[in-house]
Amino acid sequence: KQEVTQIPAALSVPEGENLVLNCSFTDSAIYNLQWFRQDPGKGLTSLLLIQSSQREQTSGRLNASLDKSSGRSTLYIAASQPGDSATYLCAVDSSYKLIFGSGTRLLVRP
Amino acid sequence: DVKVTQSSRYLVKRTGEKVFLECVQDMDHENMFWYRQDPGLGLRLIYFSYDVKMKEKGDIPEGYSVSREKKERFSLILESASTNQTSMYLCASSTQVLDNSPLHFGNGTRLTVT
Numbered sequence: 001k002q003e004v005t006q007i008p009a010a011l012s013v014p015e016g017e018n019l020v021l022n023c024s025f026t027d028s029a030i031y032n033l034q035w036f037r038q039d040p041g042k043g044l045t046s047l048l049l050i051q052s053s054q055r056e057q058t059s060g061r062l063n064a065s066l067d068k069s070s071g072r073s074t075l076y077i078a079a080s081q082p083g084d085s086a087t088y089l090c091a092v093d094s095s096y097k098l099i100f101g102s103g104t105r106l107l108v109r110p
Numbered sequence: 111d112v113k114v115t116q117s118s119r120y121l122v123k124r125t126g127e128k129v130f131l132e133c134v135q136d137m138d139h140e141n142m143f144w145y146r147q148d149p150g151l152g153l154r155l156i157y158f159s160y161d162v163k164m165k166e167k168g169d170i171p172e173g174y175s176v177s178r179e180k181k182e183r184f185s186l187i188l189e190s191a192s193t194n195q196t197s198m199y200l201c202a203s204s205t206q207v208l209d210n211s212p213l214h215f216g217n218g219t220r221l222t223v224t
Contacts, residue, residue: 032210043114043200043215051210089153091213097143097168098213102152 002027002094006101013080014109021075021104023090028068031093035064035075038087038103047088048075080108113137114216116201122222129188131219133201141204142184143213144168144176146197153200159184191223 003026013019023033032051036044048057048064050073056065063076073090087105091098117132135142143158145168155168157176165176173195177185184203188195199219205211 034212036213036215041218041220043217044202044213046212046214049210049212091153093210097155097158100145100153102150 002030002092002099004090004092004099004101006088006090006104008104009102010105010107012107012109015080015082017080017108019077019080019106021077021088021090021106023073023075023101025071025073025092025099027094028071029094030068033064033066033073034091034093034098035062035073036089036091038089040086044089077106080106082108082110084108114201114203114214116199116216116219118219119217120220120222122224123188123191124224125192127188127191127223129191129221129223131186131188131199131201131221133184133186133203133216134182135184135203135214136182137203137205137214138181139203139214140181140206142178143202143204144174144184144186145200145202146170147200147218148197156186191221193223195221196223197221 034049035047038044050066061078066073087103089103091100114135144156145153147153159178175187201216202213204213
């Protein structure tokens with residue numbers, strides 16, 4: 001059964017810092033991996049999708065990597081801003097449905 | 111932009127009531143999903159649908175049913191609400207299976223059962 005783990009559960013950094021969020025999964029047979037952002041009390045917003053054949057995807061200050069063989073993905077946020085404060089969730093698409101990690105709660109301090 | 115709309119942001123119901131949560135998407139997506147999100151448990155899939163009148167059980171279907179009579183609308187039904195169904199409910203949609211398209215979420219319905 002696929003399991004997705006995110007470390008750390010919470011992270012607090014000063015504005016301007018580069019940071020890395022980690023996601024690991026137990027079964028490497030995935031179709032894709034997705035990163036989402038969730039603001040308090042809201043739904044999830046899709047940030048990046050990495051197909052199983054890809055190694056990384058970039059969008060603005062965000063870069064996500066995927067290493068299927070080791071069951072790991074990282075989300076790199078460059079030059080963090082207070083507006084980046086949110087919970088970040090990764091999810092793997094296997095068996096026709098997304099399995100989510102429990103998220104990393106990020107606080108970027110001004 | 112894809113829009114997934116959930117009919118209520120907040121809902122308070124009594125134990126034993128029949129509850130309908132409605133979700134509508136405007137992008138002609140084939141796939142629709144219902145998740146619930148609870149602190150410490152993350153998002154868990156309740157039901158999903160790949161086509162009109164088609165439904166599949168997710169990981170926690172007990173106490174729920176769904177209806178998809180039209181492609182754009184996916185309803186979640188709590189046949190007899192219980193306090194352990196107090197949660198945030200999130201609807202999502204995407205294009206065809208294995209299309210590698212991202213999941214689009216609504217803003218969620220926070221349901222409280224008293």
